[in-house]
Amino acid sequence: MKPAFSVPVKPVIQAPPLVEEALGDDERVELKARIKRLMKEQDAVLVAHYYTSGDLQDLAEETGGCVSDSLEMARFGHAHPAKTLIVAGVKFMGETSKILNPEKRVLMPDLAADCSLDLACPADEFAAFCDAYPDRVSVVYANTSAAVKARADWVVTSGIAAKIVKHLHRQGHKLLWAPDRHLGEYVRRVSGADMILWQGSCVVxxxxxxxxxxxxxxxxxxxxxxxxxxxxxxxxxxxxxxxxxxxxxxxxxxxxxxxxxxxxxxxxxxxxxxxxxxxxxxxAPTAGVGATCQSCAHCPWMAMNGLRKLAAVLEHGGNEILIEESIRARAAVSIQRMLDFAVAEKAGRIQLGD
CATH class of the missing domain: 3.40.50.10800 (NadA-like)
Structure with missing residues (x-):
């Protein structure tokens, strides 16, 4: 008998207050100079997400780092010779960097910088979801924990999700999708795939x-x-x-x-x-009929990153991303499937058609 399981009905995630770092010109200059010195001493490179502050994005580019989406941040860190990766973003991004770069030290300005999608999909509940539908292939969005990625068959980013799901659909697979219901519904519409959707969402x-x-x-x-x-x-x-x-x-x-x-x-x-x-x-407006805005158009967890916290991490240590090897290795498999697909599709070895 198939185990009873019901997908959570839109998990309620309480976002923290939005508090953005405010710096004067003199402090900004001093912090950047200090961070650059410490990065050089510690053989570190900074990768920053597009949603972090302009100060962090500028610093990443000024120091030979990367400003990009979460996957490119991890790939850049893998290709860069630096022994330490500093990830300015949210926790799953730091974890993805560590999954793909186990030999490197991965630091974050604030380990409390989480993600509403990650929080809405606990690993034990996701495992039960998969166990309830063993005949389906599980596909998870990158905005999930290392433990969820380890349980999934595939990891996808928003840029490649529809292509991978369309490919799996044409192979005859039925799918489980987590955690973002809106992205999942969009992918289902454009791919025509049979998908059971987790009910998470991004507060932004x-x-x-x-x-x-x-x-x-x-x-x-x-x-x-x-x-x-x-x-x-x-x-x-x-x-x-x-x-x-x-x-x-x-x-x-x-x-x-x-x-x-x-x-x-x-x-x-x-x-x-x-x-x-x-x-x-x-x-785009966040106000109007039905508005329940907690963070409006900026992620409060992304806002936890800042130059002050980055300087403190480099000066005093801490905030290192650590993942149990058995979890990291399994998560690397589901991520590598996506990377291999991207290479094959670009080379024309996978034809998606219309």
Whole structure:
């Protein structure tokens, strides 16, 4: 008899208060100089996510590091010769870097910088989910813990999720998906796959409101609407471009529009302004009917990163990402499947068609 299991109904995650680091010019200059010296002494490189502060993004690029999405952060760290990786982002990003770089020391400015999607999918509950449907292939979003990745068959990012799911669907597989229900529903629509969805969501992207977005777009009719697929279906339906962080940045750089309405974390605006300095960027609305905004358009966990905390970690130690080897090794398998798929698809060895 199949074990009884019910997917949690939209787990309630309480986001912390949004507190962004505020620095004066003199302190910023002093902190950056101190951090650069300590990084050199400790053979360290900084990788920062697009959603972190402009200060951290600038510092990463000034010191030969990387500003990117979570997967590219880990891959960059793997290719870089530095013995220490400093990951400015949220905890699952640090874990992904450690999974792919077990021989390196991986540090984070704040280990309390979590993710609502990760928190909404505890490893024991996810294991029970998989056990209840042993005939299905499990696919998890990168925004999950190392333990969840270790239990999954595949790990995907938002940029490659639809391609991998479409490939698995064409092979005849039925799927389990976790944890983001909005991204999962989007992938299900575009792939046609049979998917049972976990019910997690991102506190930032779920806050975007379709009716308010329609009103803003009416006020800026020539603006292109860019939406991350972690957003609700009603918001995605209004998009000119739906894509990952990297894909949305590329859209701002390449599309001819002068204005863009952006439905993702506003930390991405720093890189968008850098690649397209003449473009006007507008935040998609989080207010309106049904609004329950906890973080609005910026992740409160991402905001826990800052220059002060980074300097303190380098000076005093601590905040190192450690993963039990049995978990790390299993998680590496599900991540490697995605990496191998990406290489094969790029080389034309996997044909997805329309």
């Amino acid at each position: 992207h779920e806050a975007f409101k379709a009716e308010a977005l329609k009103k803003l777009h009416a006020e800026h009719p020539d603006a292109a609407v860019l939406v991350h697929p972690e957003s609700p279906e009603s918001v995605i339906a209004l998009a000119d471009v739906v894509g990952s962080t990297t894909q949305l940045i590329e859209a701002v750089r390449t599309l001819p529009n002068r204005e863009f309405i952006v439905a993702t974390d506003n930390g991405i605006f720093h890189k968008m302004h850098e690649v397209a300095p003449g473009k006007i960027l507008l935040e």
